[in-house]
Amino acid sequence: MIRINQLKLPIGHTTAALEKKIQKALYLQNQHFTYQIRRQSLDARHKEDKKFVYTIDVKTDNENRILKKVHDKNITLTNEKAYCFPKPGPAPLHSRPVIVGSGPAGLMCAWYLAKAGFAPLLLERGEEAYLRQQKVEAFWKNGVLDPDSNVQFGEGGAGTFSDGKLNTLVKDTFGRNQEVLKRFVEAGAGEEILYQQKPHLGTDMLVGIVENLRNQIQEMGGTVRFNAKVTDLIFEQDKLQAVKVNDQEVIPAQICVLAIGHSARDTFGMLYEKELYMESKSFAVGLRIQHPQSMINQALYGEAENPILGPASYKVTHTCDNQRGVYSFCMCPGGYVVNASSEEQMLAVNGMSYQARDSENANSAIIVTVSPDDFPGNDPMAGIRFQRDLERKAWEAGKGKVPVQLFEDYQKHQESTSFGQVKPCICGAYTLTDVRKILPEEIGDSIEEGILAFGKRLPGFDRPDALLCGIESRTSSPVRIVRDKELEGSKKGIYPCGEGAGYAGGITSAAMDGLKVAEAIARKYSIPSSDA
Numbered sequence: 001m002i003r004i005n006q007l008k009l010p011i012g013h014t015t016a017a018l019e020k021k022i023q024k025a026l027y028l029q030n031q032h033f034t035y036q037i038r039r040q041s042l043d044a045r046h047k048e049d050k051k052f053v054y055t056i057d058v059k060t061d062n063e064n065r066i067l068k069k070v071h072d073k074n075i076t077l078t079n080e081k082a083y084c085f086p087k088p089g090p091a092p093l094h095s096r097p098v099i100v101g102s103g104p105a106g107l108m109c110a111w112y113l114a115k116a117g118f119a120p121l122l123l124e125r126g127e128e129a130y131l132r133q134q135k136v137e138a139f140w141k142n143g144v145l146d147p148d149s150n151v152q153f154g155e156g157g158a159g160t161f162s163d164g165k166l167n168t169l170v171k172d173t174f175g176r177n178q179e180v181l182k183r184f185v186e187a188g189a190g191e192e193i194l195y196q197q198k199p200h201l202g203t204d205m206l207v208g209i210v211e212n213l214r215n216q217i218q219e220m221g222g223t224v225r226f227n228a229k230v231t232d233l234i235f236e237q238d239k240l241q242a243v244k245v246n247d248q249e250v251i252p253a254q255i256c257v258l259a260i261g262h263s264a265r266d267t268f269g270m271l272y273e274k275e276l277y278m279e280s281k282s283f284a285v286g287l288r289i290q291h292p293q294s295m296i297n298q299a300l301y302g303e304a305e306n307p308i309l310g311p312a313s314y315k316v317t318h319t320c321d322n323q324r325g326v327y328s329f330c331m332c333p334g335g336y337v338v339n340a341s342s343e344e345q346m347l348a349v350n351g352m353s354y355q356a357r358d359s360e361n362a363n364s365a366i367i368v369t370v371s372p373d374d375f376p377g378n379d380p381m382a383g384i385r386f387q388r389d390l391e392r393k394a395w396e397a398g399k400g401k402v403p404v405q406l407f408e409d410y411q412k413h414q415e416s417t418s419f420g421q422v423k424p425c426i427c428g429a430y431t432l433t434d435v436r437k438i439l440p441e442e443i444g445d446s447i448e449e450g451i452l453a454f455g456k457r458l459p460g461f462d463r464p465d466a467l468l469c470g471i472e473s474r475t476s477s478p479v480r481i482v483r484d485k486e487l488e489g490s491k492k493g494i495y496p497c498g499e500g501a502g503y504a505g506g507i508t509s510a511a512m513d514g515l516k517v518a519e520a521i522a523r524k525y526s527i528p529s530s531d532a
């Protein structure tokens with residue numbers, strides 16, 4: 001196969017133009033060839049001449065001969081190995097693997113174990129996606145929170161009500177990234193996610209995709225149960241014997257994958273009591289900022305709207321005078337700020353979008369890293385206490401509604417009383433107030449300094465009527481459930497997995513970690529007998 005890198009075409013090009021360019025690059029003339037787009041990224045440095053940059057794999061006859069002819073460092077022979085899931089190992093497995101949590105990590109782990117014949121049991125505390133969606137929409141409307149089915153919990157995990165960005169910074173030596181993206185495509189996503197630089201699935205797509213993944217798992221012999229919260233783990237001599245569901249049902253288990261996400265604070269508490277080895281870890285906190293999407297498009301594309309490119313996204317960072325780093329995170333073009341709380345009388349926000357990304361506003365978290373030095377105490381649960389304290393303050397500031405403040409009032413430490421030109425795009429009730437008082441002083445100051453610095457790079461970022469909402473406190477896990485080289489935790493049979501375990505951040509990296517854990521289990525254990 002021949003790989004062509006750096007193939008550039010104007011953004012409005014046709015398929016015929018792409019094929020012609022391939023032919024020209026390889027001097028193919030009338031020779032038959034097939035091709036696959038491996039990557040498409042955008043070069044918008046020259047706003048009047050924006051280009052797509054492609055990596056293309058081409059199959060044709062006499063590839064070696066063609067290569068000798070072209071003499072171009074961007075054209076090479078490639079021999080990529082196909083991804084390979086390991087064959088079952090020798091260790092006896094007496095009961096089906098139990099997976100806790102149906103987020104991207106748990107779903108992918110269950111999918112691959114089911115495919116390999118392990119008939120896993122997937123336990124999810126929340127409701128199935130369709131019912132969960134109704135619960136979440138009711139919460140945004142009337143404020144009644146279901147602590148087990150909300151934006152964080154339920155089928156598909158935190159990834160379901162999300163912006164559905166699928167890009168990841170995780171290095172992909174083994175082909176797991178393409179594997180999990182292929183699973184999303186098979187479950188209903190468009191093929192373009194396999195090659196786009198910034199692939200995206202909206203919340204409306206994700207609900208159907210996670211339902212399809214669940215059906216596939218069941219068709220391959222797995223079992224998926226909802227409203228099934230794991231409330232205890234039963235060990236004998238540090239070896240897992242069983243899991244307890246909803247404080248009642250005991251299910252024998254030799255291995256259990258903990259793909260519980262970063263918000264299952266009650267479950268972290270249970271694991272801590274069970275003396276599973278955990279550490280507190282750094283994460284980041286801050287606020288969500290909203291601007292008109294057209295303003296962001298203008299800054300990045302040189303035009304307020306571009307139907308080919310869709311809404312623009314940004315990533316900005318700044319090091320403050322106090323040496324804290326402040327940066328944008330989980331930017332949602334054409335999205336909504338959502339009330340993403342999962343505990344009573346505490347409030348956390350996040351960002352989501354629909355597939356069309358067509359809301360008026362761009363939003364992004366502007367966050368500052370906090371480390372165990374900032375937390376109250378030295379135990380593994382200290383970061384969770386820090387988060388809860390901020391979320392309580394956010395709840396109080398908005399009296400249960402999402403607290404909102406204009407940037408100019410934020411700078412003056414005063415309550416906002418009316419909106420400017422930026423109108424809020426928020427799912428859930430909101431109220432104007434003083435958001436800054438939620439934050440520790442140093443973090444509040446860092447965010448102000450960051451926004452002013454970002455205004456120098458993206459004109460209008462620091463506009464007086466930009467809207468700030470809080471608190472963004474669930475950027476990544478405050479805890480790491482430490483695992484060894486074989487991905488097992490400090491007690492035998494426990495496999496910490498995904499974002500909650502501290503080994504992933506984001507949908508795709510959590511899904512890849514789920515696959516990695518499935519591989520570790522398959523490599524070690526034999527398939528349990530069907531009556532296990």
Ligand code: FAD
Pocket residue numbers: 100101102103104105106123124125126148151152153154155156157158159160161162163164165166167228229230231259260261262263264267330338340350351352497498499500504505506507508510511
């Ligand atoms: P989770 O998705 O959190 O799943 C954990 C699951 O475990 C949950 O369903 C929970 O109910 C279940 N669970 C917990 N405890 C128990 C228990 N005791 N018993 C049974 N079940 C239990 N990431 C991106 O990459 N791109 C984005 O655009 C993006 N946008 C986001 C927008 C929002 C609003 C939110 C909240 C998150 C967003 N994220 C995004 C982050 C992403 O969703 C997470 O990184 C990812 O879902 C983590 O996957 P996970 O499987 O490790 O955990």
